[in-house]
Amino acid sequence: MIATKEESKQNEQHEQLAAYFASFSRLQNRRAAQEPSWLVRIRTSAMERFGELGFPTIKNEEWKYTSVAPIARTSFRLLSGEASDGRRVSQSALAQRIGYVPSPGLVFVNGRYAEQVSSPGDLPAGVRMRSLAAVLAGDPASLEPHLAHYAAYDQNPFVALNTAFMEDGALVEVPDRVVIEEPIHLVFVTTAAADGQPAVCHPRTLILVGRGSQASFVEHYLCLDGGAPQPGPAYWTNAVTEVVAAEGAVVDYTKLQEEREDACHVSTQQVFQQRSSSVTTHILAYGSALDREDTRTVLNGEGAEALLHGLYVIGGRQHVDNHTAIDHAQPHCASRELYKGILDGQAVGVFNGKIIVRPGAQKTDSKQSNKNLLLSEDAVINTKPQLEIYADDVKCTHGATIGQIDADALFYLRSRGIGLEEARAMLTEAFAQDVIDRIRYQPLREHLRAVLRQRLVRVRKAGAGAPGAGRVSELAEVG
Numbered sequence: 001m002i003a004t005k006e007e008s009k010q011n012e013q014h015e016q017l018a019a020y021f022a023s024f025s026r027l028q029n030r031r032a033a034q035e036p037s038w039l040v041r042i043r044t045s046a047m048e049r050f051g052e053l054g055f056p057t058i059k060n061e062e063w064k065y066t067s068v069a070p071i072a073r074t075s076f077r078l079l080s081g082e083a084s085d086g087r088r089v090s091q092s093a094l095a096q097r098i099g100y101v102p103s104p105g106l107v108f109v110n111g112r113y114a115e116q117v118s119s120p121g122d123l124p125a126g127v128r129m130r131s132l133a134a135v136l137a138g139d140p141a142s143l144e145p146h147l148a149h150y151a152a153y154d155q156n157p158f159v160a161l162n163t164a165f166m167e168d169g170a171l172v173e174v175p176d177r178v179v180i181e182e183p184i185h186l187v188f189v190t191t192a193a194a195d196g197q198p199a200v201c202h203p204r205t206l207i208l209v210g211r212g213s214q215a216s217f218v219e220h221y222l223c224l225d226g227g228a229p230q231p232g233p234a235y236w237t238n239a240v241t242e243v244v245a246a247e248g249a250v251v252d253y254t255k256l257q258e259e260r261e262d263a264c265h266v267s268t269q270q271v272f273q274q275r276s277s278s279v280t281t282h283i284l285a286y287g288s289a290l291d292r293e294d295t296r297t298v299l300n301g302e303g304a305e306a307l308l309h310g311l312y313v314i315g316g317r318q319h320v321d322n323h324t325a326i327d328h329a330q331p332h333c334a335s336r337e338l339y340k341g342i343l344d345g346q347a348v349g350v351f352n353g354k355i356i357v358r359p360g361a362q363k364t365d366s367k368q369s370n371k372n373l374l375l376s377e378d379a380v381i382n383t384k385p386q387l388e389i390y391a392d393d394v395k396c397t398h399g400a401t402i403g404q405i406d407a408d409a410l411f412y413l414r415s416r417g418i419g420l421e422e423a424r425a426m427l428t429e430a431f432a433q434d435v436i437d438r439i440r441y442q443p444l445r446e447h448l449r450a451v452l453r454q455r456l457v458r459v460r461k462a463g464a465g466a467p468g469a470g471r472v473s474e475l476a477e478v479g
Contacts, residue, residue: 016072017051022162023078031167036140039147046153046163053157065350065382070290071264074233076200078165079111089117089189089224095300097224098187099450100443105185105218106131106170111201113168114189126175129184132204133168143171146206150242151270156294158266162202162240169204172217176210176246183216183252183441190223190235190259198233209249216252217243218444221267222287223260227414233289236264243269244372245277247301252280254439258451259288261318268294275301275330282439283322283339284448285312286455291320299326299333310339311435312345313455315375321350326368328361331391337368340430340435342456343379354386355398361391368398373431375403375424425456 019030024047032040041128055072056063077099089109094117095101104121113131120129135143153160170186188203210216221237237259245251259265265288285291297306312320326335341349351370372381385398405427413423429452436448 001284008063009396013054013072019075020161021047022052027078027167035136036144038144039136039140042095043164046148046160049154050157050160050164053160055157062323062352064293065348066290066319068266068292070233070288071266074236076233076236077197079199079201089114090193091117091119092138093224094187094189098220099447101317102185102187102218102220104129104182107185107187108168108188108203109189110168110191110199111168111188111203114214120121121184123184124178124180125419126178127180128171128173130171131168132171134208135171136167143206146208146242146244146307147204150244150272150298150335151240151296153270155174156268158238159240159268159294162204162238164383166204166240167202170206171226172207172282172466174209174213174215177212177215178210178215178435180215183218183254183444186217186219188221188237188239190221190237191225191434192222198235200236201239203237205239206244207241207251207253209243209245214247214250214442215245217254217428218441219255221256221265223263224256225260225301232262233264234260234262235264239267241267241269243271243279245271245273245279247274247276249277249279249295251278252282252440253456254282254441254444255284255293256292256444256448257285257287257293259291260292261287261289261316263288266292269296269443271295271297273297273299273301273304273306276303277301278305278306278307280438281309282435283308283310284311284435285314285320285322286451288320289318291318292323293321294323297327297333297335298329300329302330302332303329304333306335307332308335308337308339310343311439312339312349313342313432313452314349315344315455317346317348319348320349321352323350323352323354325354325356326366328355328357328364328366330358331360331362334365335363335367337366338435339370340432341370341381342375342432343372343374343381344375346376347380348377349379349381349383351381351383351400352386353398354382354388355396357387357389357391357394357396359390362393364391364394364436366394366396369401371431372400372402373428374402375405376427423428425453428456429453 103119153163383400
């Protein structure tokens with residue numbers, strides 16, 4: 001009997017899930033004897049939940065504009081239990097690639113800690129920066145109160161998959177009333193697989209900042225191997241980061257994604273804030289063919305403040321999806337959000353920003369803005385700001401804008417002898433500068449400016465190149 005199209009699709013999905021369960025079984029057999037029962041339970045529960053959820057489809061409202069078929073249909077080799085190929089990475093190579101030496105910091109190569117290129121730096125007393133694998137092997141009990149308690153694996157299949165397969169990543173602990181002047185760098189480097197087979201890693205990061213402390217972090221994902229573009233995903237990074245800010249803590253967190261443009265990147269940043277804390281996040285996406293960024297912030301104490309900034313610069317056929325959620329769970333909290341996108345060629349961008357005000361969260365003050373600049377007629381942006389308000393004494397606004405380069409400004413620059421392409425680049429860079437200038441660490445700002453200029457040249461070459469308003473799938477203008 002010939003199977004229907006729907007039956008064939010279901011069989012394919014079953015085979016895909018079966019492969020992940022087989023990999024998980026091998027992982028459990030290798031690690032169960034050396035891990036505490038609480039961690040085994042979390043892994044098992046997360047894997048079971050992934051089996052129930054499966055890979056999302058565009059029928060799921062949260063994934064309506066983003067197909068993960070390139071991930072679901074690819075057989076990825078799990079980079080698990082292998083020594084990192086840190087010999088292929090050096091401090092000089094990193095400095096050349098990112099413009100500065102990441103110190104103090106931890107470097108991970110293909111998902112595994114690379115001690116030879118990591119640098120503890122000069123950290124204040126009591127600050128601990130360790131490989132997650134080392135802590136799991138030597139002191140797993142210290143992780144039990146926090147690990148997998150914030151990023152909900154019961155709602156997101158990619159978080160579930162990361163939780164089931166997590167083996168290495170970063171653990172940073174800042175005690176109470178400590179000020180760290182220099183940012184702590186967490187660098188995740190991917191090198192091309194020797195056998196050419198697509199590989200996946202599931203890095204996990206846990207950042208704990210104590211009461212009244214101040215610290216900043218830079219989490220950087222990049223590939224040092226160029227290589228010829230692959231017809232399918234060259235590799236897949238599935239990352240989860242949990243940031244916990246205790247009472248009165250001030251945290252500045254920057255996540256920069258510069259993966260290969262034939263790679264896939266799925267990332268969840270979960271921030272949990274206590275009373276009077278202030279957390280600023282910067283999410284910047286320049287690379288990968290498919291990128292999904294889920295950034296969720298829970299304001300769980302009165303007087304907490306959250307600042308969310310984002311920038312995505314894409315061209316060709318790149319696809320970047322930013323989903324943010326700011327959960328005002330307590331009264332007298334404030335949040336400000338600004339995301340900007342620059343799209344050229346046939347690139348597709350998605351922004352879905354949700355502000356939730358819980359019952360009793362009175363005196364909430366929240367503002368959200370998403371602005372997009374389309375440089376070609378074939379670029380697409382799907383933008384959807386959302387408000388869910390269950391309290392009556394609040395002040396909340398949101399809005400989105402989409403447009404092209406201002407013709408008057410372009411004419412002004414050209415009338416002063418500036419060429420067309422240079423004028424367009426100047427105006428485009430100025431559009432992005434508002435987000436870049438909010439990053440406090442100067443070497444990183446300079447790196448972002450340099451990469452932005454390079455990206456603008458590349459997306460112009462990869463795209464159609466003609467000025468236009470682009471195609472707008474959804475546009476909201478509210479205040």
